[in-house]
Amino acid sequence: MKKLKLSRFVQVRNTTEHYRQSNHYKKGEVAAAYGFLIPALVLATLFIVLPIILAFTYGFTDYYLLKPDAKQFTGMENFKRMLTDDVLRQSFLNTIKFVVLVVPLQLAMALGLALIVNKKFKGVGLFRTAYFSPAVLSLVVISILWTVMLNPTSGLINEMLANIGISKQPFLTSSSQAMYTIVVISAWSGCGYQMMIFLAGLKNIDNQIYEAAEIDGANGLQKFLYITIPSLKPITMFLVITTTIQAFKLIVQPMVMTGGGPDYSTMTILQYIYEYGFRHRNVGYASAITLVFTVFLIIVSIGIKRLFGEEKAA
Amino acid sequence: MKLVKKSLFYVLAVAVALQFMIPLLWMILSSFKIDEVIYRDIGGIFAIIPRFSDLSLKSYTELLGLYNIFKNVGNSLIYASVTVVFGLTINSLAGYALARFKFPFKDGILIFIIALMIVPIEATILPLFLVVNEMGLINTVPGYLLPFIVNVMNIFLFRQHFLSFPGELIESGKIDGLSELGCFFRIVIPSSLNMYVTVGILTFLASWNDFLWPVMALSNSDLMPIQVALNAVFSDTYNIFTSHMMAALTIVTIPIVILYIFFQKYIVEGSMSSGIK
Numbered sequence: 001m002k003k004l005k006l007s008r009f010v011q012v013r014n015t016t017e018h019y020r021q022s023n024h025y026k027k028g029e030v031a032a033a034y035g036f037l038i039p040a041l042v043l044a045t046l047f048i049v050l051p052i053i054l055a056f057t058y059g060f061t062d063y064y065l066l067k068p069d070a071k072q073f074t075g076m077e078n079f080k081r082m083l084t085d086d087v088l089r090q091s092f093l094n095t096i097k098f099v100v101l102v103v104p105l106q107l108a109m110a111l112g113l114a115l116i117v118n119k120k121f122k123g124v125g126l127f128r129t130a131y132f133s134p135a136v137l138s139l140v141v142i143s144i145l146w147t148v149m150l151n152p153t154s155g156l157i158n159e160m161l162a163n164i165g166i167s168k169q170p171f172l173t174s175s176s177q178a179m180y181t182i183v184v185i186s187a188w189s190g191c192g193y194q195m196m197i198f199l200a201g202l203k204n205i206d207n208q209i210y211e212a213a214e215i216d217g218a219n220g221l222q223k224f225l226y227i228t229i230p231s232l233k234p235i236t237m238f239l240v241i242t243t244t245i246q247a248f249k250l251i252v253q254p255m256v257m258t259g260g261g262p263d264y265s266t267m268t269i270l271q272y273i274y275e276y277g278f279r280h281r282n283v284g285y286a287s288a289i290t291l292v293f294t295v296f297l298i299i300v301s302i303g304i305k306r307l308f309g310e311e312k313a314a
Numbered sequence: 315m316k317l318v319k320k321s322l323f324y325v326l327a328v329a330v331a332l333q334f335m336i337p338l339l340w341m342i343l344s345s346f347k348i349d350e351v352i353y354r355d356i357g358g359i360f361a362i363i364p365r366f367s368d369l370s371l372k373s374y375t376e377l378l379g380l381y382n383i384f385k386n387v388g389n390s391l392i393y394a395s396v397t398v399v400f401g402l403t404i405n406s407l408a409g410y411a412l413a414r415f416k417f418p419f420k421d422g423i424l425i426f427i428i429a430l431m432i433v434p435i436e437a438t439i440l441p442l443f444l445v446v447n448e449m450g451l452i453n454t455v456p457g458y459l460l461p462f463i464v465n466v467m468n469i470f471l472f473r474q475h476f477l478s479f480p481g482e483l484i485e486s487g488k489i490d491g492l493s494e495l496g497c498f499f500r501i502v503i504p505s506s507l508n509m510y511v512t513v514g515i516l517t518f519l520a521s522w523n524d525f526l527w528p529v530m531a532l533s534n535s536d537l538m539p540i541q542v543a544l545n546a547v548f549s550d551t552y553n554i555f556t557s558h559m560m561a562a563l564t565i566v567t568i569p570i571v572i573l574y575i576f577f578q579k580y581i582v583e584g585s586m587s588s589g590i591k
Contacts, residue, residue, distance in 0.1 A: 025416055025417055025418065026416070028494070029415050029416060029417060029494075030415070030417040030418065032411070032415060032493075032494035032495070033411040033415035033416075033417040033420075034411075034417065035495075036407040036408060036410060036411035036415075036494075036498075037407070037408050037411045037412070037423065039404045039407070039408075039464075040404050040405060040407070040408035040464050040469060041408070041423070043404070043460065043461075043463060043464035044427075044430060044464045044466060046445065046460075046461075047442060047445065047460065047461035047462075047464065048430050048433055048435070048438075048464075048466070049430070050441075050445050051438045051441035051442045051444070051445050052433065052438060052441065054441040054444050054445060055438060055440075055441040058441070058444070065447075113330070116326070116327055116330065119323075121320075121323070121324075127327050127331055130331035130334055130335050131330070131331065131334050133334055133335060133338055134334060134337070134338070135574070136567055136570045136571050136574055137338070137567055137570075138522065138523040138525075138541055138566065138567075138570070139523060139525060139541075140523075140525055140541040140542075140544050140545055141544070141563050141566055141567060144544065144545070144548045144559065144563060145337055145341055145560075145563055146337070147548075148556060148559060148560075149337060149340070154353060154356070156336075156340055156356055156361060159356045159357035159361075160357065162357060163357055188333075188334070192334070193582075196582045197582070200582075245434065248434075249434065249436045249437060251436070251526055252525050252526065255525075255526075256525075256545055256548070256549075270436060270437065270439075270526075273437075273439075273440050274439070274440070274526070274530075277440040277443075278440060278443060278530055283440070283444065286440050287440065287441060287444075290437065290438060290440050290441060293437050294433070294434060294437045294438055297434040297437055298432055298433070298434070301432060301434075302432070
């Protein structure tokens, strides 16, 4: 206790001292500061700022990577083309569909799991490990494993479904089922993490609140609706924000599992940029899409933070 | 009544656990079988329960005879370790300078870092490729590793952490004749190990799991990290045996299982504070 007060005193003294000599920097300190900062600043400028500038400049050209000298300024041509690009429109709608489905599904699953393992019963640690276990698999491993398991003719899932009398499903090979399949797999693989975060939130709720509610005659459902849900609000908002932004950047699962097909039904925006800019070397058009997508994501992330208020978890 | 309720709860908990465990159990078990046995067992209970007479290491020895998976696993371990060491050093130095020193343009640099936090990195992956391409570093290890060493989120986390670092400790180091850099390595890092382990583990996992960037930056199969090599094996050799594929997936998962056994606490706490994943 005494130590804490002392350090506070020291800190206050330091700030007033700094305030007094606000325009006098210590030479050694300035040199050290820039020495410490320069590696990070150089790398951030090269690999975060410069790409954005390049997207800006190339987005207005017809740059084809294999003929760099033939690139010409084309004005708004790329952006006009985006408006009439059917595959781009579908990729955008696919991405929105994925976000709208996966965020609530994954968070609901995570909360459900957290509620199970928040109970005190024999073997609870074992169940927590079981629910969390998909987290050890990388996205590529998950994608390959599920592609094998979902094989329409001989896969594990169809054979299991046959046991309960459900006929064979095409899953990833059907344009009407592929995106839903990816949604479920993504939620399955991601909810273990978020279960742990919800669990930490549940453990933080003061037990006395529940006891007080019991004395007032509240039942289980009422306690859940009026105590648990409101107490978890900050954590939920935090998870909604991070999961939404992450979901917009979906690419690995469709890249490995479907290649964007069948019939572009699982093509996402990021994958479309990859296909156009990297595979087909059509850098000009892909840069224009990158630019619009980046601005869109920045607006979305600022937007949902505004919408929910800047509440911090934990 | 209470007993009925309790057993119903257990049935539910076990049923849910199976949903999460079956793919993993099937993957590991199938890696110890041959394809005929895998597909003989596939609809029944023995798909996920071992019968020891069926199990062998055949798929592992065959896989390793066809393809040296440890080379790409080794690449990934090296890449992830290098990213952790350089990333921790560079990002924490920057965070430390922003927390402790007083220098011109300090506020401007801090705002710059915070502004960069909102840039969705993966979205700008194509122009990043163009930058590295124009530096002539595509298909080289430095070209692959350099862009993801700096992490503005981690700079910010380190800054927040160092804001409350006791200044007396550093003053005493200076009295003992240490330079600023000396203080940093001899005093600051040793007394912030918890923070370094947390950020380090998350960096390691992100690098290990990375897929999109190495696909673009490294096309030479000798340099590929394991995630890219796995996908290449899976999609190029169309008729690969299921047992071989499952053996490969199991091998790739082992290092992460080990990491989780030792560091689970750090991983969960870290992803909460930084919002990664």
